[in-house]
Amino acid sequence: MTAPVRAALARVAEFLAGLSDAEVAALAEGRARLAVLPAAGPPRAPAEAPESASPEDVERAHAALAAMARRDEGRAYLSTWTARELRALAARAGLRGVAGLRKSELVDRIVDRTIGFRLDSTAIRRR
Known part of the structure; x- marks a missing residue:
């Protein structure tokens, strides 16, 4: 070893x-x-959302969302992010066509793409 x-x-x-x-x-x-998260630091609590999301913040958030087990955890985590930050995270998650979405819609789309997709896939595999 x-x-x-x-x-x-x-x-x-x-x-x-x-x-x-x-x-x-x-x-x-x-x-x-x-879950293994980037060593740059633990996931940010919602109250610590940055004024502008750096690439490191976006990567940490993406990893944190990947480790979450419930959609409501993801929504709470993203609740204080700005629409601009959420758009950067949406781009990281591979979402397109999010430019005109409201903040709540962005949060829902990001949560569905990250946490929701995984939960839905797990539920389908168990059938």
């Missing part, structure tokens, strides 16, 4: 040790999952 693998496993073990028994059980049963 290489040193980076050992270091990563130690970090995962440290993280798991801080979880409740119910959270560990959810992971073990596949009802929860771990």
Whole structure:
């Protein structure tokens, strides 16, 4: 086992040790999952939305949305973003034709493209 693998496993073990028994059980049963986020920092809380979204902010937000399990989490996360920032994030998510959308419509489209798509795909695979 290489040193980076050992270091990563130690970090995962440290993280798991801080979880409740119910959270560990959810992971073990596949009802929860771990996600890898960019090392530039943790996802921003909604109150910390930037005045203009840098490429790093957009990447962090995209990764954070990819790790979320519910649409309402994504909506709350994006609630303080400006329409300009949301358009940058929409472009990162591959959405087109968003220039004339209102902020709430942008949030819904981004959440549907990121979180909703994954949830819908998972539900279809389980049928």
